Amino acid sequence: MSLIIDAEVIEHEQVGPDFYRLKLLAPEILKNAVPGQFVHVRVSQSLEPLLRRPISIHNVNREKGQLMLLYQVVGRGTAVLTRAKPGQSLNLLGPLGRGFTLPAESQKVVVVAGGIGVAPLIYLLQELALNSISAAVYLGARSKEYLLAVKEISSLGFTPFLATDDGSEGYHGPVTSMLEKDLAKQPVDIVYSCGPFPMLKSLAKILMNYNIPFEVSLEERMGCGVGACLSCACKIKSAGEAGYVYRHVCVDGPVFSGQEVAWDEA
Numbered sequence: 001m002s003l004i005i006d007a008e009v010i011e012h013e014q015v016g017p018d019f020y021r022l023k024l025l026a027p028e029i030l031k032n033a034v035p036g037q038f039v040h041v042r043v044s045q046s047l048e049p050l051l052r053r054p055i056s057i058h059n060v061n062r063e064k065g066q067l068m069l070l071y072q073v074v075g076r077g078t079a080v081l082t083r084a085k086p087g088q089s090l091n092l093l094g095p096l097g098r099g100f101t102l103p104a105e106s107q108k109v110v111v112v113a114g115g116i117g118v119a120p121l122i123y124l125l126q127e128l129a130l131n132s133i134s135a136a137v138y139l140g141a142r143s144k145e146y147l148l149a150v151k152e153i154s155s156l157g158f159t160p161f162l163a164t165d166d167g168s169e170g171y172h173g174p175v176t177s178m179l180e181k182d183l184a185k186q187p188v189d190i191v192y193s194c195g196p197f198p199m200l201k202s203l204a205k206i207l208m209n210y211n212i213p214f215e216v217s218l219e220e221r222m223g224c225g226v227g228a229c230l231s232c233a234c235k236i237k238s239a240g241e242a243g244y245v246y247r248h249v250c251v252d253g254p255v256f257s258g259q260e261v262a263w264d265e266a
């Protein structure tokens, strides 16, 4: 069940060039949340901007009823959000959407994050750690300043393999190329990913080649967040036929099976 609540801002800090981490008190939302879901945030107390902005649940502290968001400033809404101060409240609608399907304990799991795409994957890793499921984590970014949540990944007990486009840290090249080299050496049962669409598309090509199941969290510009305005449509393969049908990231996703997404139609 989703709720609309006023969540108190506990902490708000800048953690990178355009990146902010926001800790909120929202026990009611946490009660029903699963990794991959998001909250729809009213970024200002006024009607400007009018529409909420979707941000994934990044991290949770169930005992304290706190959830964390990790966001990148890209435009007007996220710029307004940076002004939220501890003690103030932010109106949240959530948890929304369909999250990741958790793997079985015995499965060999890989998690691939590109840039800010790491945001929902930390909550997934928290849940894996809680269930004693190990995972190989691949983290890519354009340069080392844009590699996010490295410490969080390590503190959860996972060792991230790092890749940067400019070679300033870790493997020099796309995170997907680093993964592809390793896939030839080791079997993998399931891959979870979030990142820019071109990265996901190239990941899909590799994984479908190896016939490895995967789940991706997709991002589309979103209006209402609850399936009414239909603005966040994405293309999903139509069952048993060529072509695609439209599905909505807010209610049918944001997590989709990678095999379902019509990668070549986007």
Ligand SMILES: Cc1cc2nc3c(=O)[nH]c(=O)nc-3n(C[C@H](O)[C@H](O)[C@H](O)COP(=O)(O)OP(=O)(O)OC[C@H]3O[C@@H](n4cnc5c(N)ncnc54)[C@H](O)[C@@H]3O)c2cc1C
Pocket: 038, 053, 054, 055, 056, 057, 070, 071, 072, 073, 074, 075, 076, 077, 078, 079, 097, 116, 119, 120, 218, 219, 220, 221, 222, 249, 254
């Ligand atoms: C389910 C979901 C979960 C998300 N989780 C996170 C998260 O955890 N952290 C995070 O930083 N961002 C996340 N996003 C993206 C975030 O919602 C957008 O960056 C934000 O809405 C932009 O708002 P704005 O007003 O700052 O920018 P706008 O002024 O609206 O747009 C500025 C630029 O951002 C692009 N943009 C706008 N909305 C989106 C969008 N939904 N997805 C991708 N690009 C967009 C526009 O094309 C434009 O170029 C998520 C999006 C979805 C759909």
